[in-house]
Amino acid sequence: MPDENLKAEMIRLLPKLRSFALRLCRNPEQADDLVQTTCERAIRSLDQFDPSTRLDSWMFRILQNFYLNSQRDAANRARLFDVAMLDFEESFDGxxxxxxxxxxxxxxxxxxxxxxxxxxxxxxxxxxxxxxxxxxxxxxxxxxxxxxxxxxxxxxxxxxxxxxxxxxxxxxxxxxxxxx
Incomplete structure (x- = not known):
């Protein structure tokens, strides 16, 4: 369970995290989802947080990594879907x-x-x-x-x-x- 100071610092970071997320994805709903996921992951991974580092840098890195991974996953899904549709269109036999x-x-x-x-x-x-x-x-x-x-x-x-x-x-x- 995070201590009260850490919780308060995380809460203070929320507006900055949302602003950063909004700049990354340019979509308010997606930005809110990114911030929520970032907070969930940060809380779940607090045992990996090094108190000698800055909390904001750590959380911004979590947000950025999650965003980049989700973009890459979406691109891969779209590519695989396109390949599947090509196979379907070429092999369709009425x-x-x-x-x-x-x-x-x-x-x-x-x-x-x-x-x-x-x-x-x-x-x-x-x-x-x-x-x-x-x-x-x-x-x-x-x-x-x-x-x-x-x-x-x-x-x-x-x-x-x-x-x-x-x-x-x-x-x-x-x-x-x-x-x-």
Whole structure:
């Protein structure tokens, strides 16, 4: 916990820190965020502060380093996004996108025809990314039950995907045990 003199000195530095931040980024909201982050980092790192140095120099360096790092990170993200978009634009295949969309619709229709217990577990784990334990607690069943329901749903889905020689409606009727 910083002593009272150090706290008071940090508070006195706030207007100067904000002015410096504003000169760096030329945006009042971003400057306020920079000052807040600087203060948070300074307080968190007080054990690294050398009392024989000037507090203002130390805090200005924290602010400047954070600003420069965030600018560099933003530039890297923008560059990576541009590269990803170039790959996307060059590799976009409308026919393939339509085929994928149709296949997704078929899979969604298949999932709707699963037994409710199996469908619920499949969606919660495979789509929502929830853990077996969370799903078991929510459904008030043992984890083993969740595991077996998921295995049954995945097996039926795998069988359905492997049988490509019949129409989707026939596949649905055969695998769900009922009428689609």
């Amino acid at each position: 026919d393939k996108a339509v085929a994928n969309s149709l296949e997704l619709q078929k899979v969604q229709a298949f999932i709707e025809h699963l037994d409710e217990d199996n469908r619920e577990v499949l969606l919660k784990i495979a789509v929502e990314g929830r853990s077996y334990k969370e799903v078991a607690e929510e459904l008030d069943v043992p984890i083993g039950t969740v595991t077996s329901r998921l295995a049954r749903a995945r097996l039926k889905l795998r069988e359905w995907l492997e049988t490509t020689d019949t129409a989707p409606e026939v596949k649905l009727r055969n695998l769900s045990g009922g009428v689609s």
